[in-house]
Amino acid sequence: MLKVENVSKLFRSGAFGGKKKRVIHDVDFEVKPGEVVSLIGESGSGKTTVGRMILRLTSVSEGRITFDGEDISTLKGASLKSYYRRVQGVFQDPFSSFNPIFKVGRVFRTIRREFLSDLDAATWETRLTDALNAVGLETAALDKFPHQMSGGQLQRLLIARALVLDIRLLVADEIISMLDASTRIDVLNLLGDLKRQGLSIIFVTHDLALGNYISDRIIILQKGVIVEMGATDRVFGDPQHPYTRSLLDAVPHLHERWSEEELKDLGLVADTARSGGHLIEHRENHLVRVYS
Amino acid sequence: MTSTSSSPAAPAAKSGRNEILYFAFRNTKLVIGAVVFLIFLLGAIFGPMLATHEPLTFDAPPGLPPSADYWFGTTLFGQDVFSQFVHGLRSSFIVGALGGITAAVIGMLVGFFAGYRGGIVDEVLNMLTNVVLVIPTFAVLLVVAAYLSVRGLGTEAMFIGLTSWPWAARAIRAQTFSLTSRDFVGMARLNGESTFRIIFGEIAPNMSSYLVMTFILLFGGAILTAATLDFIGLGPTDSISLGLMMNFSVMNAALQLGMWWWFVPPGLAITAIVGSLYVMNVGLDEVFNPKLRAL
Numbered sequence: 001m002l003k004v005e006n007v008s009k010l011f012r013s014g015a016f017g018g019k020k021k022r023v024i025h026d027v028d029f030e031v032k033p034g035e036v037v038s039l040i041g042e043s044g045s046g047k048t049t050v051g052r053m054i055l056r057l058t059s060v061s062e063g064r065i066t067f068d069g070e071d072i073s074t075l076k077g078a079s080l081k082s083y084y085r086r087v088q089g090v091f092q093d094p095f096s097s098f099n100p101i102f103k104v105g106r107v108f109r110t111i112r113r114e115f116l117s118d119l120d121a122a123t124w125e126t127r128l129t130d131a132l133n134a135v136g137l138e139t140a141a142l143d144k145f146p147h148q149m150s151g152g153q154l155q156r157l158l159i160a161r162a163l164v165l166d167i168r169l170l171v172a173d174e175i176i177s178m179l180d181a182s183t184r185i186d187v188l189n190l191l192g193d194l195k196r197q198g199l200s201i202i203f204v205t206h207d208l209a210l211g212n213y214i215s216d217r218i219i220i221l222q223k224g225v226i227v228e229m230g231a232t233d234r235v236f237g238d239p240q241h242p243y244t245r246s247l248l249d250a251v252p253h254l255h256e257r258w259s260e261e262e263l264k265d266l267g268l269v270a271d272t273a274r275s276g277g278h279l280i281e282h283r284e285n286h287l288v289r290v291y292s
Numbered sequence: 293m294t295s296t297s298s299s300p301a302a303p304a305a306k307s308g309r310n311e312i313l314y315f316a317f318r319n320t321k322l323v324i325g326a327v328v329f330l331i332f333l334l335g336a337i338f339g340p341m342l343a344t345h346e347p348l349t350f351d352a353p354p355g356l357p358p359s360a361d362y363w364f365g366t367t368l369f370g371q372d373v374f375s376q377f378v379h380g381l382r383s384s385f386i387v388g389a390l391g392g393i394t395a396a397v398i399g400m401l402v403g404f405f406a407g408y409r410g411g412i413v414d415e416v417l418n419m420l421t422n423v424v425l426v427i428p429t430f431a432v433l434l435v436v437a438a439y440l441s442v443r444g445l446g447t448e449a450m451f452i453g454l455t456s457w458p459w460a461a462r463a464i465r466a467q468t469f470s471l472t473s474r475d476f477v478g479m480a481r482l483n484g485e486s487t488f489r490i491i492f493g494e495i496a497p498n499m500s501s502y503l504v505m506t507f508i509l510l511f512g513g514a515i516l517t518a519a520t521l522d523f524i525g526l527g528p529t530d531s532i533s534l535g536l537m538m539n540f541s542v543m544n545a546a547l548q549l550g551m552w553w554w555f556v557p558p559g560l561a562i563t564a565i566v567g568s569l570y571v572m573n574v575g576l577d578e579v580f581n582p583k584l585r586a587l
Contacts, residue, residue: 089482092475099494111483114485
């Protein structure tokens with residue numbers, strides 16, 4: 001369905017924009033219908049940029065992204081709108097995702113005006129109420145200003161916004177990081193239900209537990225490079241790349257404390273970054289980057 | 293701008309607006325500025341109806357000091373100064389409004405699109421802004437004046453409007469840049485909203501107070517520029533204005549003849565109007581920006 005083909009992103013830098021900095025290197029993966037893929041990496045690994053490129057908010061420098069065989073960078077006007085009718089996103093920062101001077105309900109009125117104006121009022125109302133209830137909110141919440149709500153509530157509103165549209169692919173950037181533990185599991189289960197109905201989800205996250213809980217496939221990004229990817233059980237069950245291993249080692253456990261030596265070892269996470277190399281198939285459905 | 297786009301958001305928004313009004317009425321600078329400005333505005337609207345003489349006809353005894361018949365006295369040529377003054381006020385407000393609106397519209401369009409689109413659009417618009425910014429306004433006006441034998445208020449207002457927008461465009465561009473990087477703009481794009489809607493429905497309302505202040509400054513600036521142009525003899529040729537009155541009085545040695553009533557009223561009025569606008573601007577800044585509110 002969604003294909004990210006050898007995508008790179010270069011940002012201009014330097015005083016006159018003459019230098020170019022490559023932040024995403026040859027990222028190549030595919031998302032099938034009903035599949036949940038997690039993009040995992042540390043801060044600055046370029047996972048958010050990949051998400052924004054899929055949402056067409058950032059342009060692609062090299063390579064291309066296709067959705068149902070259609071190159072998304074060529075979309076304009078009506079075709080772009082129909083793309084957003086099928087592909088939606090939820091951003092990292094819920095406070096910044098709402099226009100601070102309008103009530104949050106305005107977002108839903110905009111959605112209705114732009115995408116669902118053919119729906120009659122009653123159908124729209126039920127659809128809106130269902131979407132809000134699915135994330136544990138009442139319609140009364142729409143009558144509030146963003147600053148009157150908590151980050152978790154706003155994030156749930158953003159999820160409800162995507163649900164109303166009945167989309168096929170959701171790009172979720174740190175979607176549950178603002179939620180408290182009890183809501184988190186509700187939202188995860190909700191997303192699980194939607195997945196069974198055929199929704200594909202790309203989770204952009206640094207949360208390995210989330211990746212493990214819900215994803216079919218894991219993509220580990222380090223400094224804009226895919227270092228390891230494959231089926232969740234294979235990547236997490238038998239991590240091959242040193243970066244993946246150190247990431248897994250760096251997950252704190254509730255019942256044990258790190259010793260001094262272990263803490264020193266964890267510092268190695270940053271040092272495993274290497275340029276070059278290529279992905280090889282370690283075994284079926286499990287690719288690892290090797291440097292030779 | 294806010295009220296048009298958020299009409300159904302009445303009850304809670306009301307408290308926000310009431311708060312603004314609460315501080316507005318308690319801000320001395322804003323109140324004083326507004327009162328002074330309103331007095332002159334009323335003078336410009338109703339003054340010409342009170343005037344018993346025509347502004348440019350020579351039907352009075354020359355050089356009279358203020359009296360019951362001629363409230364502000366008469367000129368050296370027997371024209372009624374009061375009538376000239378109120379008609380001049382009216383043309384000052386017309387030039388200020390037309391020039392201010394023209395400059396505000398151009399400045400906002402250029403600033404918004406440069407800031408929102410970025411890239412090549414920004415480069416081109418920014419270059420245009422900088423070019424207009426460094427155009428020697430007076431030199432151009434001298435050339436324009438040489439070609440136009442009859443210059444009206446409209447021409448003058450247009451000229452001022454077309455040359456005074458660059459600073460507004462630059463300021464709005466900078467503000468738009470910072471707002472465009474916020475996620476709600478990305479959300480609006482995901483909503484399939486048009487560029488126009490994103491700029492005027494999402495970004496502009498966030499800086500509405502800033503836009504109001506920009507307009508006030510452009511308005512005051514236009515009045516001041518018009519007075520300067522009139523004073524050096526490049527003003528309208530077919531009507532009277534405050535700047536022209538001062539021009540005539542100086543050319544005819546009113547100062548040396550002791551005819552203070554000829555040049556004091558227009559000079560005072562220009563100073564008071566522009567001053568009141570600037571004081572209002574400072575007051576509005578305090579009202580809109582909670583950090584500046586003196587409690």
